Amino acid sequence: MASDRPTWDAxxxxxxxxxxxxxxxxxxxxxxxxxxxxxxVCASGYNGTVPGATGCLMGFCPRGRLSYAQIPAGSDYGNxxxxxxxxxxxxHARREDVEGGTVNITRAxxxxxxxxxxxxxxxxxxxxxxxxYAARVLDWGRxx
Numbered sequence: 001m002a003s004d005r006p007t008w009d010a011x012x013x014x015x016x017x018x019x020x021x022x023x024x025x026x027x028x029x030x031x032x033x034x035x036x037x038x039x040x041v042c043a044s045g046y047n048g049t050v051p052g053a054t055g056c057l058m059g060f061c062p063r064g065r066l067s068y069a070q071i072p073a074g075s076d077y078g079n080x081x082x083x084x085x086x087x088x089x090x091x092h093a094r095r096e097d098v099e100g101g102t103v104n105i106t107r108a109x110x111x112x113x114x115x116x117x118x119x120x121x122x123x124x125x126x127x128x129x130x131x132x133y134a135a136r137v138l139d140w141g142r143x144x
Contacts, residue, residue, distance in 0.1 A: 009126045009137070010041055012104035015041065020106045024048030024055035025082055026064040028073070032085040032105045034093050037123075042097035045088030049081055056082060077110060086113040090120055098122055108136065 006014065016031040021047045023029025034043040049055045056064040062079040063071060077084075083091075086109055090098065099121035109117065110128050117125055118140060125138040 008035070008052065009102075009104060011129055012041075012102070013106070013126065016042070016104045016106045018042045019046050019084070022046045022048070023085070024057050026056050026061070027068075027115055028087040028107065030106050032089045032103055034097060034105070034122075035102045037095045037100045039102075043089050043093035045085045045090075045092065047082045047085045047088070050083065053081075074108075077112070084110065084113050086117055088131065090116060097123075102126060106117075114138075 002020045011036055012033050016033045018031065019033060020029045020031030021059045023031065025047050028047075030047045032045045033041060040106075045079070048051075054060045059065065063077070063081075063082065086103065086105060089103065100123045101121075102124040103117055103122050105127040109125065114125070123140065127136050129136055
């Protein structure tokens with residue numbers, strides 16, 4: 001009997017999509033979710049300013065006021081006022097949950113976030129492709 005249960009990655013990416021709805025960015029709302037070694041949801045994060053600060057959706061982000069023609073996706077984030085989804089996740093996650101865990105993100109992480117995820121002890125990073133037909137997996141190959 002065939003099962004219509006999603007894979008662990010597809011399931012976690014669906015949760016990350018729901019988390020992204022809270023994002024505070026005019027260019028892209030991003031969500032991230034952490035599954036520990038036993039595939040339990042332990043933390044989540046979305047992109048936005050620090051609590052209490054005026055955000056991008058209110059028009060206060062220099063990067064958010066620019067079009068993709070002016071500053072392409074993936075370019076330098078030096079003029080972005082938001083904390084990225086992956087950073088928010090790492091700020092709020094417990095170290096013991098991060099080490100050996102998997103982070104699922106609604107889009108490819110920037111270089112800065114990818115380095116932070118790797119340094120934190122995350123074992124795998126999974127993100128949706130632009131077409132949403134598959135997932136891209138980065139696995140550092142550490143033993144769990």
